[in-house]
Amino acid sequence: MEQRPPHAEAGARVLVVDDDPTVAEIVTGYLDRAGYVVDRAGDGPGALARAAAHWPDLVVLDLMLPGMDGLEVCRRMRGQGPVPVIMLTARGDEDDRILGLEVGADDYVTKPFSPRELVLRVESVLRRARPAPAAASGLLRAAGLTVDPAARRATKHGAELALTIREFDLLAFLLRNPRRAFAREELMREVWGWDFGDLSTVTVHVRRLRGKVEDDPARPRLIQTVWGVGYRFDPAAAGSGEE
DSSP states (O other): OOOOOTTSOTTOEEEEEOSOHHHHHHHHHHHHHTTOEEEEESSHHHHHHHHHHSOOSEEEEESOOSSSOHHHHHHHHHHHSOOOEEEEESSOOHHHHHHHHHTTOSEEEESSOOHHHHHHHHHHHHHHHSOOOGGGOOOEEETTEEEETTTTEEEETTEEOOOOHHHHHHHHHHHHSTTOEEEHHHHIIIIIOOSSOOTHHHHHHHHHHHHHHOSSTTSOSSEEEETTTEEEEOGGGGTSOOO
């Protein structure tokens, strides 16, 4: 029996959604050889039907799809349940990338891309989605927020927060390192595991996270901008201090 490569998540199912059969076939081939179970769809309705039949562990989703674009597919899937999404964008246009991140994509890859790089991105996102090891699974609490790394669950004053993988990782990292200013480059390295990349990824995720944890996202108090540096998590600024 063929052995699954050790780097692939055991039994992980990846849904590849792209209307270009050549791209879909190449991506599917590389993911299959890496040990993943791969489903394919060529349009938005097909992707939603596939996901309903076999809920994926991760979706590789083309932004430019006929009829229903990738943004709408991402919104609808996220409405059904949490799922990591890597968005494929046909252009290097920053607006496309930011739109994908704004609707909750965990990562993006710009066409043309290296299939090997895409496989590495898939591995990275799935690895981040795994529950934390016991040594790192202690509850994190500050300013009414509670983060459970083992269960990958976050609440604010007891109410569940709907966070993407990267939003959860970012919040957990900030709670572990209160009152320290981090450059966007540092956050990308520590949270995303990348030594280089588009720093707007960090900016968009901070903005999305503020929308979920701040009482007034337009005037953030917990996740503060440190001009010329980056961002700082300050639990005392919320007025309740650390729990």
